[in-house]
Amino acid sequence: MKKHYHIFSLLFFALFVAQGFCSEKQGTKITEKRLAEHETTATFKGVKFTRCMGRTGACPDKCGNSGEVVTFEVVNYTRFKSNSKYGKKQKSYRVMLKSLVAKKEFLKTIKSLKEGDKVTLCWNHDVINGRPSRNISKLEKLENP
Numbered sequence: 001m002k003k004h005y006h007i008f009s010l011l012f013f014a015l016f017v018a019q020g021f022c023s024e025k026q027g028t029k030i031t032e033k034r035l036a037e038h039e040t041t042a043t044f045k046g047v048k049f050t051r052c053m054g055r056t057g058a059c060p061d062k063c064g065n066s067g068e069v070v071t072f073e074v075v076n077y078t079r080f081k082s083n084s085k086y087g088k089k090q091k092s093y094r095v096m097l098k099s100l101v102a103k104k105e106f107l108k109t110i111k112s113l114k115e116g117d118k119v120t121l122c123w124n125h126d127v128i129n130g131r132p133s134r135n136i137s138k139l140e141k142l143e144n145p
Contacts, residue, residue: 028129036087036125039079041142042072044113047097068097070110072121087125095136106139118142 052065060066072093080089100106113119122138 031129033084033127034124035082035084035127037079037081037122038077038090038093038125039122039138040077040093040120041075042093042119042121043075044110044115044117044119045071045073045092046115047071047110070095070097070100072119074121075118078120093121093123093134095134100136103136106136109139109141113141 047068047070050066050069052060052063054060054063054065056063058064074089074091074093077089082088097107097110100110109119119142120138120140121136123134123136126133126135
């Protein structure tokens, strides 16, 4: 019985993966919706390693959700625009350091910060193909807070 279960599981997985590859080749339409725009003054709280607490076979080391997390505490909003009921003001902002690899200017700024430094932090809360995305659009250290 176990042997049939494993064969069925592999077959189902193969069909699922094949469906994903086929839809990408056909040119899947990307849908994007902006839920909110955040422009804030924030305090840098530091970088801390966070371990994934998921329960998949790949967790915590191979799932991609463990790593260094950068945390900012929002002091005040300079501008906020909500386009839906899901876009709400936040008290803090957290981002995985490895997700900023392509944005070298943000990495350089983060590495120059000390705990307690004030920054201008802006990000957009989007939904892309049904998945939330909160990408930094601006990060600057404030010299005279």
